[in-house]
Amino acid sequence: MSYFSIIFLLVLLINVSIYYILQKFYIDSKKNDVLFAAKTSLDYIDVYNNKVDLEKLKEIQRDVYSKIVIVLNGKVVYDDFNKILPLSDLFKKEIVTKQLNIYGEKYYILSYPIMLYNNHIGNIVFINSMKWALQRIKYIESQIIVISTIVLVLAFLYSLYISKSITRPLDKFVFEIEKSKDNLVLDEINIDGYKEIKRLCEAFNNMNKRIIELDKKRRQFVADASHELKSPLAGIKVLVESLQQGAMEDKNIRDEFLNSINNEIDRLSNLVNGLLELAQIENSDELRMSSLDIKELIKDVVKSLNPIAKNKNITINVEGEGIITYVNRDNMFRAIYNIIENAIKYSFEDSKIDILIEKDEQIKITIKDYGMGIPECDLPYIFDRFYRVDKTRARKTGGAGLGLSIAKHIIKLHKGDIEVKSKVGEGTAFIIKLPI
Numbered sequence: 001m002s003y004f005s006i007i008f009l010l011v012l013l014i015n016v017s018i019y020y021i022l023q024k025f026y027i028d029s030k031k032n033d034v035l036f037a038a039k040t041s042l043d044y045i046d047v048y049n050n051k052v053d054l055e056k057l058k059e060i061q062r063d064v065y066s067k068i069v070i071v072l073n074g075k076v077v078y079d080d081f082n083k084i085l086p087l088s089d090l091f092k093k094e095i096v097t098k099q100l101n102i103y104g105e106k107y108y109i110l111s112y113p114i115m116l117y118n119n120h121i122g123n124i125v126f127i128n129s130m131k132w133a134l135q136r137i138k139y140i141e142s143q144i145i146v147i148s149t150i151v152l153v154l155a156f157l158y159s160l161y162i163s164k165s166i167t168r169p170l171d172k173f174v175f176e177i178e179k180s181k182d183n184l185v186l187d188e189i190n191i192d193g194y195k196e197i198k199r200l201c202e203a204f205n206n207m208n209k210r211i212i213e214l215d216k217k218r219r220q221f222v223a224d225a226s227h228e229l230k231s232p233l234a235g236i237k238v239l240v241e242s243l244q245q246g247a248m249e250d251k252n253i254r255d256e257f258l259n260s261i262n263n264e265i266d267r268l269s270n271l272v273n274g275l276l277e278l279a280q281i282e283n284s285d286e287l288r289m290s291s292l293d294i295k296e297l298i299k300d301v302v303k304s305l306n307p308i309a310k311n312k313n314i315t316i317n318v319e320g321e322g323i324i325t326y327v328n329r330d331n332m333f334r335a336i337y338n339i340i341e342n343a344i345k346y347s348f349e350d351s352k353i354d355i356l357i358e359k360d361e362q363i364k365i366t367i368k369d370y371g372m373g374i375p376e377c378d379l380p381y382i383f384d385r386f387y388r389v390d391k392t393r394a395r396k397t398g399g400a401g402l403g404l405s406i407a408k409h410i411i412k413l414h415k416g417d418i419e420v421k422s423k424v425g426e427g428t429a430f431i432i433k434l435p436i
C-alpha cells in the first residue's frame, strides 16, 4: 500500500504540473506572436487621421487568430470583438497582458500602446480566445490521465506482486519459526520465492542444523557423563554390600575390598575433576594471555611429571629452541601435561619420551613415545570425551578419557591444532601446532 500511495501521489503531481506547464507554454508563445503582430500593425494605423488599413490588419489578425480593438485619441476606431472590455485597465502607456473571463469564456489579452512623439495617444488591443488552446490542453490532459490510470493499475498489480513475493514469504518464515517456539530444535524451513528468500531459508536451515548437532552433543555428553559416574558408584555399592554381608570377617578380603573402594573413589574424583576442568575451560570465553617461553613451560610440565616417569624408569628429553609466545599459562600447562602424562602412562617401563620444539610459520611441538601405540581404528576418536582405547586398561591407569579432549579444546582456544600419528607396538606422536 505504501508503494502504491507513493506512485499515486507522483502521478497526481505530474498531471497537475503538466497542466500548468502547458498553459504557461501556450501563453508565452501567444505573447511572442501577438507582440510581433502588434508592432507590425502599428504601420497600418494612420494616427493623424484616426484611420486604419483594414485589409492589412485583417491579414495580421488571421495570422494570430485575434480579435482587435483600436482606440485612438479616446475614440474606438476599430472593434471586431464587440464585447465589453475593462478599458481603463488596458489603456496604459506600457504593454499590459491579462487573462480575463468574459461571459464564461477565457481570453488572453495584450494591450500595446500607440505613441506619437513620446505621447501616449492610444492602444491596440489583441484579444485571443483561449478556448481552443484549453481544449487542446484538456485533450492532452485526458490522454495523460488514461496513461496514468494504466500506470496506476500496473503499479497496483506490481505492489500486490511485491507483497506476495516478499512480504508473504517473510510472514510465512516468521510463522514457521514461531510455530514451534517451545522447541529449541526446528524442522527444516523451505519457502518458495526470490533467491534471497531461498538463501535466507538455507542460512537458517544451516544454523538450525548446527543447533541440532550441538543439542545432540550436549545430550550425548550428559548421557556419557552419567554413565561414567554410574559404573564406579555401582562398583562401590556392590563392594559395600558384600562387606555388610560378611566379607568383613576375612581380613584379607576386607582389605582387598576397601582397596577397591578406594580405587573406585579415585576414579570418581578423577572424573569429576576432569569434568570441572572442562567446564571451567569452556566457560572462560576470554583467555588471559601472557608472553612466555614455551620451552620453559614444557620443562616445568616435565618436572612435575618426573616422579611418575621415574616410577617406570622413563627418561624425557626436551630438545629444540626456546620460543617466546602468547598463551594462557595455566591452560597450556594443563594441555601439555595431559599429553605427556599419556605418553608416560602408555609407555613401557625403561623407555624414553622425546619432545621436540620447532618453529617455521608456526610453533610445532612433537611429543613422541615408544609405547604400545593406538590402533588405527581408534585414532579418529581419541580426542572425543570419555573415549578410551581399552576400557580395562583405563581402569588400571585410572583415566577418565577426558585428558585429550581437554587438551584439544585448549589448543583450539589458542587457534592452534593437534594431530596424532601412531602405530601399534611402535609408539605414538602427538604434534601440537600453535600460531606465533
Ligand SMILES: Nc1ncnc2c1ncn2[C@@H]1O[C@H](COP(=O)(O)OP(=O)(O)O)[C@@H](O)[C@H]1O
Binding pocket: 338, 342, 343, 346, 347, 369, 371, 372, 373, 374, 382, 387, 388, 389, 390, 394, 398, 399, 400, 401, 402, 403, 404, 405, 428
Ligand atoms: N601416548 C599414547 N599412547 C597410546 N595410547 C594413547 C596415548 N595417548 C592417548 N592414548 C589413548 O587415548 C585415550 C584417550 O586419552 P585421554 O583422553 O588422555 O584419556 P585417559 O584418561 O584414558 O588418558 C586413552 O585412553 C588411550 O587409550
Ligand SMILES: [Mg+2]
Binding pocket: 338, 341, 342, 399, 402, 403, 404
Ligand atoms: Mg590421559
